[in-house]
Each structure stands twice: as C-alpha cells, then as structure tokens.
Amino acid sequence: MNDIERCIALFEKKAPLVAMLAPSFPVVYTYPQIVARLKTLGFKAVLEVSAGALKTNEQVIALLKKDPNARFISSPCAGFVRMVRKSYPQLIPYLAFAADSPMIATARMAKEKYPDCQPIFIGPCFAKKLEASEDYPDLNILVLTFKELDAVFEHFSIGEDIDASKATFDIAAAKTRIYPMDGGLTITSGLQGVIKPEEIRIISGYKQIPAVLEEFQKNPKIRFVDVLFCEGGCINGPGIISTLSLDERKKRIQDYQQTMDAAHL
Numbered sequence: 001m002n003d004i005e006r007c008i009a010l011f012e013k014k015a016p017l018v019a020m021l022a023p024s025f026p027v028v029y030t031y032p033q034i035v036a037r038l039k040t041l042g043f044k045a046v047l048e049v050s051a052g053a054l055k056t057n058e059q060v061i062a063l064l065k066k067d068p069n070a071r072f073i074s075s076p077c078a079g080f081v082r083m084v085r086k087s088y089p090q091l092i093p094y095l096a097f098a099a100d101s102p103m104i105a106t107a108r109m110a111k112e113k114y115p116d117c118q119p120i121f122i123g124p125c126f127a128k129k130l131e132a133s134e135d136y137p138d139l140n141i142l143v144l145t146f147k148e149l150d151a152v153f154e155h156f157s158i159g160e161d162i163d164a165s166k167a168t169f170d171i172a173a174a175k176t177r178i179y180p181m182d183g184g185l186t187i188t189s190g191l192q193g194v195i196k197p198e199e200i201r202i203i204s205g206y207k208q209i210p211a212v213l214e215e216f217q218k219n220p221k222i223r224f225v226d227v228l229f230c231e232g233g234c235i236n237g238p239g240i241i242s243t244l245s246l247d248e249r250k251k252r253i254q255d256y257q258q259t260m261d262a263a264h265l
C-alpha cells in the first residue's frame with residue numbers, strides 16, 4: 001500500500017485526522033480554498049506548519065543564547081540531514097537536533113490539541129517521509145506530497161470550486177510564512193540580532209553545500225549555517241509539480257504573507 005492508498009483508507013474508515021500544511025503550499029494551492037477542500041475531505045482540523053516553524057525558531061535562538069561558543073547547522077531540512085549522515089558524519093554533532101523541525105513541532109502541537117487524531121503532513125518533500133518514519137515513529141505522522149494530496153482529492157472528487165467563505169486554519173502563525181524560501185529561518189527568527197551577520201551562512205541547493213560545509217569546518221567563527229537542500233528552498237521541493245519559475249514561486253509566498261498580514265490573520 002502506498003501513502004495515497006493509506007490516506008484514502010484512513011478517510012474511508014473515518015479515522016480522526018488533522019492536516020498539517022507546509023508553508024510552501026501557496027506555490028500550488030490558493031487560500032482559503034485549500035483549507036475548505038481539506039475540511040471537506042474530512043480533516044477535523046487544518047494546521048499551518050508555519051506555527052511549528054515559530055517553535056523551531058524559538059528553540060534555535062535558545063540554543064545559541066545558552067552557549068556563546070555553540071556552533072550549529074540547521075536541521076529542519078530532511079534532505080540535508082540525510083546528506084550529512086551519509087557523506088559528512090563528522091558534522092552530525094553540529095546538527096541542531098535539540099530544535100524540532102517545523103513538521104515535528106507542529107505534530108507535537110497537534111498531539112496536544114487533538115490527541116485522538118493522526119497528523120498528516122502535506123508538503124513539497126519526499127525526504128520528510130523518512131524524517132517521520134525513521135526519526136519520529138512515535139508521532140505516527142503520515143507524509144503526503146502535494147502531488148499525492150491531489151490524487152486523494154481526485155479520488156474523492158473534491159475540486160477547487162468550493163465555498164471557502166468560512167475556512168480558516170485551526171492553528172496559524174503570522175510571522176513565519178516565508179519559511180520555505182532560502183534564509184527563511186534566519187530572517188523570521190531574528191537570528192541576525194542574536195549573533196553577528198558574519199557568523200551566519202545561508203545556503204540553498206545541494207551543489208552549493210560542500211563548499212559551505214568545508215568553510216564551516218575550517219572557520220570556527222561561523223556559528224550558524226542555515227541550509228536547505230533544494231535550490232531556493234522548499235518552494236522548489238521535488239513534491240511540487242509546477243511550471244512556475246523560482247521567482248514566481250517566491251512571489252506567491254510573499255503575496256500570501258502580505259495578504260494574510262493585511263487581514264491580520
């Protein structure tokens with residue numbers, strides 16, 4: 001059984017489920033229609049994973065403040081974490097695992113507020129399936145890519161033409177909606193006010209990673225590397241099917257952030 005079939009089976013047996021929607025969703029879906037479609041599908045609640053990103057930020061900042069000599073490499077990117085484990089095992093101690101990824105932080109919120117529900121993470125990334133199953137099996141997260149969610153929508157004939165007038169996130173976060181773009185963690189956490197800008201490196205795209213990791217190993221003054229495996233960040237993840245350019249995807253995220261800010265949501 002694949003994850004699409006697993007998800008369909010859960011809905012067919014009316015299992016209580018919460019959806020956790022990754023912050024790259026505006027590249028593929030419109031708000032609030034996507035929330036209405038997910039609720040029509042049968043989700044008891046729909047959570048914005050940006051809320052978990054806020055927790056991630058708080059935990060990263062706390063780690064850096066706790067020890068002025070501490071040095072970290074960000075760990076929310078499941079693809080990058082797997083790259084380090086395979087090719088740079090000497091850097092594993094630097095991964096900031098004491099900070100949950102936004103997916104994991106949101107799943108913990110879901111478990112607290114909806115303890116009877118299984119969390120379903122919906123995002124742009126296949127590597128998140130490994131993060132959920134290998135690193136956090138206790139949270140019982142089923143991970144779907146946006147493409148796989150489309151297959152579930154199609155199975156239940158839930159289209160985009162839907163009344164979304166009352167649809168809102170059940171847990172939302174206003175300040176972290178640009179998280180899926182490169183540098184999202186650094187910018188939204190205010191990291192540059194905590195450590196010096198020259199102590200930070202921001203990088204996206206797997207081809208750029210080796211040079212930065214080499215610099216991190218040679219230069220102890222670098223205290224934080226904010227890294228995403230996909231070029232441009234999660235907005236360019238492999239689970240997104242889109243003909244939009246990277247700039248157009250970024251604009252979708254920025255427009256969504258601005259629209260929500262204007263509505264005070």
Ligand code: SF4
Pocket residue numbers: 076077078079080124125126127128228229230233234235236237238
């Ligand atoms: S940058 Fe790519 S590999 Fe990393 S979490 Fe985002 S989509 Fe997954």
